[in-house]
Amino acid sequence: MITAILAVSGVPAAAFEAKDFVTYFGTTDESITVSWDENSPAPERYEVVLYHVERRTDGPSVSVVLPPIVLRLPRTGHYIAKIRACDGEDYSEWAESIDPAIAVVDGQPRGWWIYGHVAPPGTPIIGGKK
Amino acid sequence: MSTIKNVTVRFQPSNSPDVVGYRLYMEEAPVAVSKVSQAWDLGDVTSIELSTLKDMITKDGVYNIGITAIDDDGNESSISVAGDVPLDFIPPDPPSGIVIERS
Numbered sequence: 001m002i003t004a005i006l007a008v009s010g011v012p013a014a015a016f017e018a019k020d021f022v023t024y025f026g027t028t029d030e031s032i033t034v035s036w037d038e039n040s041p042a043p044e045r046y047e048v049v050l051y052h053v054e055r056r057t058d059g060p061s062v063s064v065v066l067p068p069i070v071l072r073l074p075r076t077g078h079y080i081a082k083i084r085a086c087d088g089e090d091y092s093e094w095a096e097s098i099d100p101a102i103a104v105v106d107g108q109p110r111g112w113w114i115y116g117h118v119a120p121p122g123t124p125i126i127g128g129k130k
Numbered sequence: 131m132s133t134i135k136n137v138t139v140r141f142q143p144s145n146s147p148d149v150v151g152y153r154l155y156m157e158e159a160p161v162a163v164s165k166v167s168q169a170w171d172l173g174d175v176t177s178i179e180l181s182t183l184k185d186m187i188t189k190d191g192v193y194n195i196g197i198t199a200i201d202d203d204g205n206e207s208s209i210s211v212a213g214d215v216p217l218d219f220i221p222p223d224p225p226s227g228i229v230i231e232r233s
Contacts, residue, residue, distance in 0.1 A: 028147065118149060118206065121142060124212040
């Protein structure tokens, strides 16, 4: 059982709180790092998925042997991190980052999600030509 | 016939994978440029000559210019700003009083 999904790093600390969980903000060109407590005994691997809330779709499943995992937000929107432990074809239940019984923010039990903004372009450069 | 100087705005593209275009904003200084400023949709380009934009400002002055990225759902990024840009759109008056003197 995954006992805790730790808050992401690589994006600004929680700046806005919605509902009963914390919203992190990032841009879709940034990497985020999601970590969680390791199981004991260790499973063969973990599967991690970013669920896109507005589109109600799971992103691609990514396997990792140990936490943490570095991911990119593929497009604009809210994301919930989902993680499960896998041994061969046996899978645990999904642990979700919005579940305050599992998720952690600043060391405290609290659900969280991430909002990915469109990354801005570079600073405009003004030039002239005849 | 007078020639108006072309002013080109260039910028590095957004690194977001779902960007489909950009929007340019202009505001005459000292007013800060923002998403309520006059705006032009540029399409998926990272360089634009201002004179090609419909109803472009052609008054000499100092301007704040902003660019945002737009994704395929219409979401808009934060604004990247070039501040206090002097723009001279109006050509000088032509010379007058031209004479030829026989020497």
